[in-house]
Amino acid sequence: MRNLTITLIIALSFSMIAQASSKNEKVSSKVSLFPAPKGMKASPDFTVKVNGKEAFVYTTKVRTCTHRPERAMGMSYFDCSDSATVTVTANVSMENAVIRPKSLGIKPMVKGKSISFTMHKNQKITIEPNGYEYDAIAIFANTLELNPPKENDPNVLYYGPGIHNVGVVKLSSNKTVYLAGGSVVRGRFEANGVTGLKFMGHGMIDHGQDSVESRFLRLNKCSNVTVDGPIFFDGWGGALTSLTSTHVTISDLKIVGKSADGISMDACKNHLVENCFVRNHDDAVVVKSKYGVGDVRNILVRNCVIWSDRAQALEVGFELQTVLVDSIIFKNIDIIHAYGNNAISIHNGSQAVVRDIRFEDIRIEDLDATYCRPVSTPSTYIFLLEIGKSKWSKTGGQGNIHNIYFKNLSVTTKAGSDFPVSSMVGYDAEHTVENITFENFTIDGKVIKSASEGKISVNSTDFVKNVSFIETKK
Numbered sequence: 001m002r003n004l005t006i007t008l009i010i011a012l013s014f015s016m017i018a019q020a021s022s023k024n025e026k027v028s029s030k031v032s033l034f035p036a037p038k039g040m041k042a043s044p045d046f047t048v049k050v051n052g053k054e055a056f057v058y059t060t061k062v063r064t065c066t067h068r069p070e071r072a073m074g075m076s077y078f079d080c081s082d083s084a085t086v087t088v089t090a091n092v093s094m095e096n097a098v099i100r101p102k103s104l105g106i107k108p109m110v111k112g113k114s115i116s117f118t119m120h121k122n123q124k125i126t127i128e129p130n131g132y133e134y135d136a137i138a139i140f141a142n143t144l145e146l147n148p149p150k151e152n153d154p155n156v157l158y159y160g161p162g163i164h165n166v167g168v169v170k171l172s173s174n175k176t177v178y179l180a181g182g183s184v185v186r187g188r189f190e191a192n193g194v195t196g197l198k199f200m201g202h203g204m205i206d207h208g209q210d211s212v213e214s215r216f217l218r219l220n221k222c223s224n225v226t227v228d229g230p231i232f233f234d235g236w237g238g239a240l241t242s243l244t245s246t247h248v249t250i251s252d253l254k255i256v257g258k259s260a261d262g263i264s265m266d267a268c269k270n271h272l273v274e275n276c277f278v279r280n281h282d283d284a285v286v287v288k289s290k291y292g293v294g295d296v297r298n299i300l301v302r303n304c305v306i307w308s309d310r311a312q313a314l315e316v317g318f319e320l321q322t323v324l325v326d327s328i329i330f331k332n333i334d335i336i337h338a339y340g341n342n343a344i345s346i347h348n349g350s351q352a353v354v355r356d357i358r359f360e361d362i363r364i365e366d367l368d369a370t371y372c373r374p375v376s377t378p379s380t381y382i383f384l385l386e387i388g389k390s391k392w393s394k395t396g397g398q399g400n401i402h403n404i405y406f407k408n409l410s411v412t413t414k415a416g417s418d419f420p421v422s423s424m425v426g427y428d429a430e431h432t433v434e435n436i437t438f439e440n441f442t443i444d445g446k447v448i449k450s451a452s453e454g455k456i457s458v459n460s461t462d463f464v465k466n467v468s469f470i471e472t473k474k
Helices: 002-027
Strands: 046-050 053-055 058-062 071-080 083-090 098-100 109-111 114-120 123-128 136-143 156-159 162-171 176-179 183-192 198-200 204-206 217-220 223-228 231-233 240-243 246-251 254-256 263-266 269-274 277-280 285-289 296-308 312-320 324-338 342-348 353-367 381-387 400-413 422-425 433-439 464-470
Touching (some): 046 071, 046 136, 053 071, 156 162, 176 183, 240 246, 285 296, 296 312, 312 353, 381 433, 422 433, 422 464
Parallel strands (some): 183 217, 204 231, 231 254, 240 263, 269 296, 285 312, 296 324, 433 464
C-alpha cells in the first residue's frame, strides 16, 4: 500500500510539473513587434493587435484581372517563438470574414468589426472581411530570429530599422544582406556570378515609390544562394528572378503587391522554394528557359500560399527554349485565389521535352470561373497542358509534354460560379501530351474519374495520349 501511495504521489507530481511546464510555455511564448519607420503610410482599413499590442499595418495597391480597378491591401507582420493571439479590426463588419488558407482551419471569435484568433509561427494568412469585394489583409507570423547577423560584421550588409534609399546594390560572393525587422529598403539588388550569398531578415524592400519597372532581387549565374525571410512589397516589376543559377534556396519569402512574375526560375537547376507567400499580378511561381542557355531540372516548390491575380499560379513555360525540362515538383500548396488564366499550367511554346512534372497535395480554394469576364471566358482554368506557338517563344520547333502526375489535387468552386474547366492539347503526331495521371482528383468533394466528369477538353484530334484517372486511399 505504501509503495502504491508513493507511486501515485510521483505520478501526480509529474502531471503537475507537466501542466505547469505547458502553462509556462504558453506564457513564455515571445513576440516581437516592429514599429514602422516615420513616413510609411498606414492602412486606413485595418488595425491589428498581437497579444494586445498594436502592430503596424502597411498598405499596398493590388489589382485582379486587367479590367478591374486597383484596390488596397493591408499587410502586417510580427515574430513569435510559438504562437500569439491576433485581433483584427476592419472598417466593415467581420461577421462573414474568411481566413485563408482554409486548410489551416483557423476559427476566429467574431465581435462586430473585430475578429480574434491564434496564429502559430511561420503561418501566412489573408483575411477577407466580406469576400474579395472588400479590401483584404495579409498577416505573417515569422519564426523568432535566433542569432541574427551583427551590424559590425564586415561581411554583412546590414539594414536596421528605418528607411534606406539604396538605389541599385551590386552584391558579391560570401556576403550576407540582412534586413532587420522594421527596416524599409527602397532599391533593388543584383547578384551576377556570385556564390555563397545570403539574403536574410524580416524587414522589407519597398518599391511603392518606383516610377519604373524593376526587380527586387535578380540572381544571374549564381550558386549556393539562400534567400530567407524578407518581404518584397508594393512592386510592379518582377519580384525575384533566378537566371541560370544552381543550388538556390528561397524560403519564407513574402511577396505582396501587383508585381509581374513573383518567383521566376529561368534555366535553373537544383532550386528549393518553400514556405513562401506570393500575391502578384503575373505568374506567381514560374519555371522557364527563356534565352536557351540551359536545361531546367530538380526544382522543388513546397508548403507555399499563392494568390494569383492575373496569369498562372503555378506555371511551367511559356518560354522553354532548351532541350530538357524535368524533375519539377509542386507539393503541399494552397492556391487561395486564381484570377485570370490558369491555376496550374504547362505551356510548351518551344522545343523542349517537358517530362516528369508532379503536382501533389494542391488545394485550390473558391475557384471563380466567371470573375474576369468579359475579358476571358472562362476566366480561369483549373489546369492547362498545351503545346503550341507563343509570342513569348523566339525559337522555332515544338516539343513534348510527357509523364505529368497530379496527386490529391482538390478544387472547391465559388458559390454561384460556373463549373471550372481544364484543357490538354498537343501540336501534332510527333509533339504530344502523353502519359497524364490523376490520382484522387476532386472538385467540390467529388472524385473525378474521367475527362468528361472534370470538364477537361481533350479531343481525339488534340494529340493527347494515355490519360488515366485513379482513386486511392489518401
